[in-house]
Amino acid sequence: MAEKTGMGAGGTIPGKSLTELGLTARGGAEARITGLAVDSREVRTGYLFAAMPGTRIHGAEFIPAALRMGAIAVLTDAEGARIAAEALAGADVALVVAEDPRQALACAAALWFGAQPRIMAAVTGTNGKTSVATFLRQIWQGLGHSAINLGTTGVEGDFTMPLAHTTPEPITLHRVLSEAAAHGITHCAMEASSHGLSQRRLDGVVLQAGGFTNLTQDHLDYHASFAEYFDAKASLFTRVLSPEGHAVINLDGARGADMALQAEERGLDVLTVGEAPEAEMRLIGRRFTPGGQVLRVAFNGIEYQVGLDLIGGFQGENVLLAAGLALLTGEAPEEVFSVLPQLSGVRGRMQLAATRDNGAGIYVDYAHTPDAVATALKALRPHVMGRIVCVVGAGGDRDRTKRPLMGQAAAENADLVIVTDDNPRSEDPASIRQAILMGCPGALEVGDRAEAILRAVDALGPGDALLIAGKGHETGQTVGDVVYPFDDVEQASVAVAALDGRLA
């Protein structure tokens, strides 16, 4: 889905001066603008064009185009001002040169739209953001609040909207938040992706609390090193949250202790959760049941027993993090623990998609990192008496180094692995599969995802289970620039129907 990044006055919102948006133009020019756009193609008459340094090209290259479209103000950095010096010299335009133009844009967008839900929490980490944000939204709803979660699966809850990014760029983000507030939404749980944090996409949001799940390998195509990736995630606690904010850290998650330290050093009020003995909200016992798990949790000297209809220990971890965020945003512990049994699973996360006539279960999960593949497969073990089959692929135009590690995680934790395609995008699908196969040389290679699922389902005997990893809630397979309709849950049902003779 294309995200419209421009947003103007549209006749209802009065224009605002640059000063009102916290921006100072060179030479003191005081323009009154009618809208903001980060893409020159969305500029309209009277707009401010934010010319950002991109990963492919500097947005300043598009300043002449933006001026032709009617921009009367430009926000950029020193390099951008240099690039467009000629176009800017001859134009009647207010020029704002900021040291950190992305942060300036984030704050300007917040001021432009001027409203957000009163209570906001952001969740970061490699895996589990969507899950925690969705559980937190459900907890708030269970306690009677009008709430949304915002991220990979769009805006969900009491106000819905599709989104193209996990953390949208600031103009889209603040437009959505102000519309949600106008619809009476008081509580919002949002995801903070590492791209979003490093591009300052959420720097203008007023957050009460931040949550951290874990940090393992992903996105090393974008971040120069793992340390830089950690710093991007840590910036939720070290920059975005105000020092009066709260942090909830999953101590069981990789790098949890390091993240807690960062949050404490910033002076945040930190709540730690997990099985670790030093966790303040502590998981002291867990029993898996056929359809879920029962947790025993100790908090503030009281023990709570919580039954969850959720498969996978990691989902229990995510629920505790969400519960911690609910507590630090003002809810009472006994009320929070009382609504946890009502939580329902997140679409495409350990979702039981179909069951064969012989009883074998087929699960769809969004595992698209090495740790997630291992975690999801390990999570299935206590529920499976027979073999575990895994269908796995890796996305094109994403971290290449994670591919063999995903293959290895599948081989180590499943009994049969089928390597297939998952959004090859601009890359050659066969070479992505080859990279995965380096980590699981004994695996079967079936490029066509529908056929891979069919063959995996066919391999299931009584007591076996299948994990279809990587696409979760997605409804398309992106090959080149084309998105073909594709839904793992649907394909699982189709395969079962075909093999168990349930077709009409």
Ligand SMILES: CC(=O)N[C@H]1[C@@H](OP(=O)(O)OP(=O)(O)OC[C@H]2O[C@@H](n3ccc(=O)[nH]c3=O)[C@H](O)[C@@H]2O)O[C@H](CO)[C@@H](O)[C@@H]1O[C@H](C)C(=O)N[C@@H](C)C(=O)N[C@H](CCC(=O)O)C(=O)O
């Ligand atoms: C790597 C990345 O995050 N890129 C995002 C970034 O693009 P960029 O800055 O690199 O853009 P660029 O192509 O170099 O262009 C530079 C500037 O020129 C502007 N431009 C470009 C063309 C034009 O005609 N006119 C114009 O003004 C662009 O709007 C941009 O501001 O800013 C763009 C505008 O906001 C985003 O659309 C784009 O997301 C791309 C499409 C993307 O795929 N991002 C993914 C990787 C992403 O952000 N994912 C995260 C993480 C998901 C996870 O957790 O796994 C997410 O939050 O979704």
Ligand SMILES: Nc1ncnc2c1ncn2[C@@H]1O[C@H](COP(=O)(O)OP(=O)(O)OP(=O)(O)O)[C@@H](O)[C@H]1O
């Ligand atoms: N706490 C966790 N620890 C390890 N793995 C997890 C955890 N939570 C979720 N996962 C794995 O990660 C997958 C994605 O979960 P989820 O969508 O909640 O993560 P995310 O951080 O939002 O991902 P994205 O980066 O795509 O936004 C799940 O399907 C599961 O395989």
Ligand SMILES: N[C@H](CCC[C@H](N)C(=O)O)C(=O)O
């Ligand atoms: N937010 C993740 C989603 C990956 C999902 C997987 N299906 C893929 O396409 O790699 C990303 O954009 O890297």
Ligand SMILES: [Mg+2]
């Ligand atoms: Mg997500």
